Amino acid sequence: MQRSGLLIIISSPSGAGKSTLARRLMEWDPTLRFSVSATTRPPRPGEVEGQHYYFMDRAAFDEMVSQNQMLEHAEVFGNCYGSPRGPVELAMAEGRDTLFDVDWQGGQQIRASALGPHVVSIFILPPSLPELERRLRSRNQDSDEVIARRMLKSRDEISHWAEYDYVLVNDDIEATEADLRAILTAERLRRDRRPALGGFVRKLMEDAA
Amino acid sequence: MQRSGLLIIISSPSGAGKSTLARRLMEWDPTLRFSVSATTRPPRPGEVEGQHYYFMDRAAFDEMVSQNQMLEHAEVFGNCYGSPRGPVELAMAEGRDTLFDVDWQGGQQIRASALGPHVVSIFILPPSLPELERRLRSRNQDSDEVIARRMLKSRDEISHWAEYDYVLVNDDIEATEADLRAILTAERLRRDRRPALGGFVRKLMEDAA
Numbered sequence: 001m002q003r004s005g006l007l008i009i010i011s012s013p014s015g016a017g018k019s020t021l022a023r024r025l026m027e028w029d030p031t032l033r034f035s036v037s038a039t040t041r042p043p044r045p046g047e048v049e050g051q052h053y054y055f056m057d058r059a060a061f062d063e064m065v066s067q068n069q070m071l072e073h074a075e076v077f078g079n080c081y082g083s084p085r086g087p088v089e090l091a092m093a094e095g096r097d098t099l100f101d102v103d104w105q106g107g108q109q110i111r112a113s114a115l116g117p118h119v120v121s122i123f124i125l126p127p128s129l130p131e132l133e134r135r136l137r138s139r140n141q142d143s144d145e146v147i148a149r150r151m152l153k154s155r156d157e158i159s160h161w162a163e164y165d166y167v168l169v170n171d172d173i174e175a176t177e178a179d180l181r182a183i184l185t186a187e188r189l190r191r192d193r194r195p196a197l198g199g200f201v202r203k204l205m206e207d208a209a
Numbered sequence: 210m211q212r213s214g215l216l217i218i219i220s221s222p223s224g225a226g227k228s229t230l231a232r233r234l235m236e237w238d239p240t241l242r243f244s245v246s247a248t249t250r251p252p253r254p255g256e257v258e259g260q261h262y263y264f265m266d267r268a269a270f271d272e273m274v275s276q277n278q279m280l281e282h283a284e285v286f287g288n289c290y291g292s293p294r295g296p297v298e299l300a301m302a303e304g305r306d307t308l309f310d311v312d313w314q315g316g317q318q319i320r321a322s323a324l325g326p327h328v329v330s331i332f333i334l335p336p337s338l339p340e341l342e343r344r345l346r347s348r349n350q351d352s353d354e355v356i357a358r359r360m361l362k363s364r365d366e367i368s369h370w371a372e373y374d375y376v377l378v379n380d381d382i383e384a385t386e387a388d389l390r391a392i393l394t395a396e397r398l399r400r401d402r403r404p405a406l407g408g409f410v411r412k413l414m415e416d417a418a
Contacts, residue, residue: 186395
């Protein structure tokens with residue numbers, strides 16, 4: 001039965017497992033679309049246009065914002081980041097859901113947009129902050145200073161947990177993935193997500209009259 | 210993490226698979242409590258007090274209603290039926306969910322009660338009405354007249370589908386059972402169902418301060 005696509009927002013502090021969970025969800029359901037961000041920051045080695053980001057200059061970015069073509073956008077350390085609206089609306093029309101990996105500010109903007117009623121928002125908490133710091137350090141890619149800054153950002157991110165529809169504590173990645181699947185399955189079954197149900201019931205009643 | 214128990218209302222026309230699905234759900238999760246109705250109708254052979262119904266006389270039933278001890282109640286063909294509130298509140302306090310097999314009138318009354326915010330309501334549709342009639346006939350226990358009356362009642366029941374949070378079309382009992390499990394799993398993860406989350410996050414932040 002045709003349904004309208006959802007906007008699945010997953011937020012969490014860095015290191016809580018969000019990227020792994022998003023990847024697993026998309027392996028589970030290949031119809032899920034990941035929202036690739038647009039950015040004015042230059043590509044890093046290995047980053048692929050349209051896969052990691054849509055790279056553009058400031059003028060193009062500002063033009064998209066002024067045309068209301070960004071669902072959310074922010075400036076961080078002088079670079080702009082945003083979620084283009086077009087691909088999301090296309091996916092919705094096809095009955096496909098879009099996955100957003102955004103922080104609380106992005107989440108707030110998307111919820112406040114015209115597509116807000118189609119949003120399902122999920123916050124992933126780490127089991128503890130020392131565990132979060134351990135996970136960040138085990139990546140072996142950041143200096144103490146960067147890790148300290150990330151931990152401050154994490155506390156800021158966590159402080160917005162109560163703005164989300166669902167909150168998961170990622171003690172165990174398998175269990176958290178199962179919970180995410182259940183949330184997606186259930187949200188797709190909600191009556192108010194399925195405009196085609198009315199027609200189905202009308203036909204059900206007429207066929208037997 | 211301690212949570213408050215939910216009131217899971219499942220309604221459907223007779224023959225759509227509701228009883229089988231309820232039984233399977235309770236095998237899947239033995240903490241689920243089934244809400245046993247109170248009734249003034251006399252027990253039939255084989256019916257067990259406290260398992261099929263709580264049997265009581267009219268005076269006792271009316272007393273419970275007047276004490277606001279029935280979450281919902283109705284009179285059908287001269288007999289009263291109702292869902293006692295006490296066991297539901299006890300289960301809720303223990304973080305256990307209660308399953309209600311009630312019709313749309315019972316569903317409306319429970320949603321309108323003080324426990325309404327804890328309700329999750331699910332409507333099960335048959336794939337077609339001829340299929341529903343076939344299922345009723347295959348039981349081989351009812352006269353044509355009774356089946357015709359049940360089909361009329363079914364149409365009345367189906368007409369209330371749009372009052373429910375979730376609507377499932379029971380094409381395939383295994384798939385519908387999986388959907389019901391996903392709904393229960395997801396609803397238990399909703400932030401607003403888990404008053405203990407605030408304390409968890411507070412502790413998370415303090416432990417690392």
